[in-house]
Amino acid sequence: MPKSTCPPLNQVSERNLSLAEALQNTLDEDQLTQCMRCGFCLPACPTYRETGFEDASPRGRIALMKAVYDGEINPGKDFINQINLCLGCRGCEPACPAGVSYGRLLEQSRSAIYQHKPANRIGKSFQQILLRQFFLHQNRLKKAGSLLGFYQRSVLKILVDCTRLNHILPKQIRDLESILPVVEPVSDLQTVPPAKPVGRVGLFRGCIMDVLFARTNQHTIQLLNAAGYEVIIPDDQTCCGALHAHTGDRNQSVRLAKQNIEAFAGIDVVCSNAGGCGAMLVEYAELLKDEPEWHQKALSFEKKIRDISELLYDQIERLSFRTPVHQRVTYQDSCHLINGMKVTTPRRLLKKVENTTFVELTEANRCCGSAGIYNILQPEMANRLLKEKMGHVKNTRADVLITSNPGCLLQMKLGVNRAGLAGSMEVMHLVDFLAENIQNKQSGMIGTGQ
Numbered sequence: 001m002p003k004s005t006c007p008p009l010n011q012v013s014e015r016n017l018s019l020a021e022a023l024q025n026t027l028d029e030d031q032l033t034q035c036m037r038c039g040f041c042l043p044a045c046p047t048y049r050e051t052g053f054e055d056a057s058p059r060g061r062i063a064l065m066k067a068v069y070d071g072e073i074n075p076g077k078d079f080i081n082q083i084n085l086c087l088g089c090r091g092c093e094p095a096c097p098a099g100v101s102y103g104r105l106l107e108q109s110r111s112a113i114y115q116h117k118p119a120n121r122i123g124k125s126f127q128q129i130l131l132r133q134f135f136l137h138q139n140r141l142k143k144a145g146s147l148l149g150f151y152q153r154s155v156l157k158i159l160v161d162c163t164r165l166n167h168i169l170p171k172q173i174r175d176l177e178s179i180l181p182v183v184e185p186v187s188d189l190q191t192v193p194p195a196k197p198v199g200r201v202g203l204f205r206g207c208i209m210d211v212l213f214a215r216t217n218q219h220t221i222q223l224l225n226a227a228g229y230e231v232i233i234p235d236d237q238t239c240c241g242a243l244h245a246h247t248g249d250r251n252q253s254v255r256l257a258k259q260n261i262e263a264f265a266g267i268d269v270v271c272s273n274a275g276g277c278g279a280m281l282v283e284y285a286e287l288l289k290d291e292p293e294w295h296q297k298a299l300s301f302e303k304k305i306r307d308i309s310e311l312l313y314d315q316i317e318r319l320s321f322r323t324p325v326h327q328r329v330t331y332q333d334s335c336h337l338i339n340g341m342k343v344t345t346p347r348r349l350l351k352k353v354e355n356t357t358f359v360e361l362t363e364a365n366r367c368c369g370s371a372g373i374y375n376i377l378q379p380e381m382a383n384r385l386l387k388e389k390m391g392h393v394k395n396t397r398a399d400v401l402i403t404s405n406p407g408c409l410l411q412m413k414l415g416v417n418r419a420g421l422a423g424s425m426e427v428m429h430l431v432d433f434l435a436e437n438i439q440n441k442q443s444g445m446i447g448t449g450q
Contacts, residue, residue: 019075022112023068027105032066034100035059041092041102046367046385047085055082058092058102065109075113083109085381087374088246089335089367103340104286107245114248138207138238148183173376179413181212189214191221191231198228198315202267202304204260206277207239208406216406219435220273220308226438227315231271236263242280242336245287246372257284258294261301270301273308273431275405276372279340281305307337308431309345309404320439322354329356329433330398332389332412333365334405346404346430353437361401362392370411386411390419404430 041058042048048057055064061082067073083106090103160166166174189205201224205217221231237260241253261284264270272278282305285298312319329350337343351358368389369375369382393401393415401416403409406429413427 019112019116020068020071022116023065023075023109024071026108026112027065027069028101028108029069031101031105032062032069034098035062035066035096036098037063038097040095040097044091044095046087046089046091046369047381050381050384056085058096058100061086062100062102062105065105080113083113085378087335087367087369087371087381087385089371090339091335091365091367093339107248107250110246110248111250112248114250138210144211146183146185148180153182171379175414176376176410179410179417183212184214189218189221189233191233192225193230194225194228196228197230198318199230199269200232200267201229201269201271201306201311202232202234202264204237204240204264204270204272204277204281205233206272206274206406209274209277213406213409213429216273216429216431219431220271223308223312223319223431223435223438224271227312227318229311229315232267234263234267238263240277240280241287242276243372245280245283250287253280253287257287257298260284261294261297264301264304268304269306269311270304271306271308271311273404273429275307275334275337275341275343276407278305278307278343279336282341305341307341307343307345307404309349310343312434313345313349316349316352319352320354321352321434321437322439323356323437325355327356327399328359328397329353329400329402330359330361330393330396331364331430332361332368332393332401332403332408334403334408335365335367335371337404338365346402349430349434350402353434359396359398361396361398363389364392368408368411368415370405370407372407375407375411382411386415386418390415390421393425394419394421398425400433401425401427402430402433403427 037059039059045057048054048060050056054060055078064073064079064082068075068079073079086106088103088106092102093100096102166177169177189203203217203221203224209217221233224231238256240260241256244250244256245253260281270281272281282302285295285302288294288298331347331350333346337346347358350356366389367385369385371382375382375386389412393412401412403412409427409429416422416425416427
């Protein structure tokens with residue numbers, strides 16, 4: 001592989017030496033040495049395919065990490081840029097014959113960088129304002145969501161759009177604002193316990209899901225109830241910590257993990273309806289590995305996590321889905337759902353929907369460029385990935401494009417708008433599509449999407 005462009009260790013400043021030491025103390029040596037340099041990960045890596053640079057591949061990044069770990073190079077600007085360029089989609093993990101936990105190494109590297117290197121201006125603002133001031137306080141997040149909803153429905157938004165005042169914002173932020181769902185007034189989630197429940201399920205409602213996609217959470221409950229599950233919604237749950245972990249704020253992720261483990265104590269099954277959240281929840285034991293008591297609790301907690309699609313498919317004989325008019329349907333994988341949770345049931349569910357034709361999306365398991373906040377922090381690469389994705393989407397000639405994660409949903413909506421497909425293709429969360437087309441076998445009632 002090409003020699004790294006990072007300066008030699010003897011040129012390390014005191015600050016960079018601190019980062020080098022942090023990486024040496026943090027990185028998992030077993031995982032570093034497990035990589036065989038075989039290259040099977042290369043075609044699975046979006047950034048390698050886009051750039052052709054070895055350093056932008058999982059194999060290349062692991063080699064850089066190991067060189068730092070061995071004291072051969074300084075983790076300078078080039079090293080940090082390559083770590084930040086990674087989507088964290090973990091598409092390389094299923095392709096790796098040695099079973100390297102690349103996602104673990106990536107988050108360990110980002111944790112060390114977060115502690116010893118300042119983020120760029122946008123990243124720092126996001127981390128300090130949103131991740132710490134809002135995501136750690138659900139009430140603040142809901143109030144902010146209510147204000148956003150008021151703005152979206154007000155004359156003020158019309159004036160801003162007409163006068164183009166929003167053009168003072170970066171284009172990527174403007175684009176994101178244009179495809180945000182209209183935030184609905186805050187209301188309590190309603191659950192109707194089945195007469196003879198087949199099981200008791202705790203709903204992980206999430207933070208973004210609970211604000212921007214509250215209807216999807218309500219639809220999740222309706223589907224679980226229709227499948228025969230009693231649904232419990234613990235009040236003390238909080239953000240899963242995924243965005244904190246992805247940006248390197250490991251300490252906050254640990255705190256959030258402990259709170260969620262306690263919140264769902266006594267509940268046998270925890271349901272997630274967002275791929276990114278679910279993948280984080282099943283990583284809590286790794287996050288808490290240095291605290292034996294919590295590590296054991298986390299191991300028990302991880303066994304409870306199930307994606308909504310798995311729970312519904314377990315009771316598929318109780319459910320019936322049919323669209324009122326024939327539709328062509330395609331599916332874009334949530335990277336963390338398929339690579340992190342190893343869940344493949346969404347397609348099987350969609351193929352059970354009557355009066356539809358399921359069309360496989362070429363490279364559906366390749367990242368769309370959302371990747372948490374990647375599309376904000378790395379807009380150039382995210383846009384390149386999205387543009388290629390839309391070429392495949394257009395070829396499906398689908399009426400509905402479905403995915404299983406809020407970030408993916410927004411990114412695909414953005415792509416559909418840019419590709420000029422908004423008039424002919426709808427983008428939906430799997431849960432919303434199923435809820436709007438469910439037929440209750442016992443009552444004969446058809447889901448209305450309300």
